Amino acid sequence: MAPLGLSLYNLAARRRVAQPTERPERPPGRLIWLHAPEEEHIRSLGVLAEKIRDEDGHPVLVTTPGSTAPAALAGGTLWQPSPGETVAEVTAMLDHWQPDAILFSGGELRPALIDAAAGRKIPMALVEARVPHLPDGRDGWYPGLIRATLAHLQEILALDDAAARALRKAGVNARMAVTGRMEQPCAVLPGNEAEREELARLMNSRPVWLAAALPQAEEAAVIEAHRAGLRLAHRLLLILVPEDPARATELAASLERAEGWMVASRSADEEPEPETEVFIADAAEMGLWYRLAPITFLGGSLAGTGCIRDPMEAAALGSSLIHGPRPGPHGAILGRLGAARATRSVASGGDLAEALAELLSPDRAAKLAQSAWTVASDGVEVTERVHSLLRRMLGED
Template identity: 30%
Template structure:
């Protein structure tokens, strides 16, 4: 056998081995193939759009991963024509032979350089013909010789000549990198891989703009690959959630009896839903309860105006949060059809998977301190970016996380960005490893005031008459005794004072009623305060806006005892309510600092009683103070444009 025959035999053997290896890695790799809903799924499933053809682009270093995309595409549509451009040289012919088993046609040619004909013109004509015939045409815009991650002029030319959209693809996989000009990534068997396709790009679009989109998608794929690995803490969290399944089901029934769940919607806690997923991009926003839900309403309106085809999946943890979304939908006009509410599933792997399989959101935005490790890991593994709005980490929470830092999962590193509510929170998130921390202020500052039933408000005002009203809002266990003693002291000079106690958790109403003599009327039982009643227990959900509007002055609860942390003061400030807080409001310190001295700090029952008397005796002075507090949080920009831009980048 002569030397030429030996070379040919060696070449054939190498080709067979390379095909075997590529096939092995493609079949054994756990691929996540996902991206913009308006991209490949519609292209592959709608024959009319398929006939139009499209261009796909990925960096040259991901070349060995593209057969996985082709295999997936052919699984969706077996007769789909796929064509790839390769170099007109020995390496290009080898690649052409290598990918042939995956039904990928090839066109030889690359950009002509220095007067040397590399078949670029002929290849461009053939590419135009293939696209005209409805092919998916795959290119590596920085090939065949680089520079790496620099889009060559041929890509723009192809888009201009054909008018076809370009779909950028970011790829990453478990493997090793060769020391070549492009840092070619070679997949390893039995690993994980990501292929993320972006929204179609249309001409005119510059090479730099295309490169930016490819870099964004590639970085997201690499991040999902690196941060999607389950740590020991992740496995323990998963095992705990699975073990607690029976307990969580039982807890749902207990919450149902207490009025904290709704029977027809209990399946949503397990990731089930009776709603169909709409076609298109879905942005998922999660708000725990009333304050968080109110805070994201202006943001949703601003995002809906920017993206008139997007849908917004809003999850809440409480029924009162659900009621706020329902009320907002009733007055949202055409936007209502793009708002979807669900109760967030418990952070159990099976239920989270079921939820994500159905809704397939493009991104998740958590609010405040709602950080669920299992949900964040599940999103990371699906290349769903997770951001945090109005990020809040009190000094106490930060210290706890600091102590667990070595043992906790890389929760904070998995967050794409955190928009912290203040500088202190931003420092805490950065110290815990969040890669991108920004500060656009507190969203709750610009949230609309809580809604109210005007008819009910008028009826209660008529019932109460001219009596001075003091509200203890969102009280926690142990505070009601202090409030009742302070109210008794205040009634020595204000005998007709009505004290309304609105507990944070209405289930405590019966316990609170035993503390007062005579037993106070309760809102949940349909009872109203008579002239002889010094106390009224407002034990209903979602009506705090009503009680604030009835009050001459109000104390923000969860602030009188060391175990407290305060509550959001911005809601009552927007209603011109004269406010006081106890000394323990550290969870909302930035908000109270912004309000300066316009919220009175009281230390105990004697201080509280004296303050109530001062407000009632001199309402004009104190109302002026309330208006100053409202002016202190006035903002010309309800939702910062920079925050909207950051969210747009998250969903790109």
């Protein structure tokens, strides 16, 4: 007989309408099911999925909220929307995919799914575990449900000490370790080393900063910051990559006319000569510009709709980061970088000028860049540990 909490939970779910789901054919072999309840888990589980497929040859299914496959998942990884928490939906999902192991991430628990999988003796674990909670909209009085659900998991890898304390309070006494985050997708962009060396020679140890994917709405703030920066370091060079490449010519003429600056443009095969104060570049070579600029302002984050470029691109290549209050789709990443004191946040054009002045100190910029690089490169050992855990769950290790 099902525990009272699970019975009440399943009874409440009967009032929900099951959503029909089209499912592709299950591939042969031992199938691994990875569930990501939030975007940040999608990125790390996507890396794990590639590792499983490349090294073990097992097909991998990833489930996420929403009705479309996330862009963060590489081709070759199977995707399905998260099943509903009704017995009928869970049964249909398990019947079709017949997973050999299931890995959940985050703090969301799915009692109906976990109980049904346990009944089929499918091994399960929880990684990057946070404070345990039921899916959105499933609040209610379900005595002992979370404790009973956690008991079905073979192992729990907690995100941090706070999560571990919450899990112990919920009833986890063993099978748990604090490991931290898993690896995120590699954000290292390619760059032509010969070009980098030549441009570095032309720049001749000048202080350099980059405005990456700059929308028109933020041009005035960047111009204000560069004007102030030139008063502190007269050799300062701004590499400006406009969000809209079509603005390059007009922007160059405007800067020369209004500011009296010497402007060079990559699209015109011009180079940053010693007198050049602004070098207008293009987004096709972002890896090159991140390598040359110790300081990067993330365009779109101040007056736009959010960061246009992934902050980890700059972080992975050793550039310190300045950003505004609008993270856009990169809120979780900027949150991690901010928690590690690996970014400098600003709220206005005046703040941007102050942040640039602060980071013109090489020691300060290097400290920020090192912290950002640490965030960008961490998690590799945790991913290896999770991969080994999966192999043990399958009896392969």
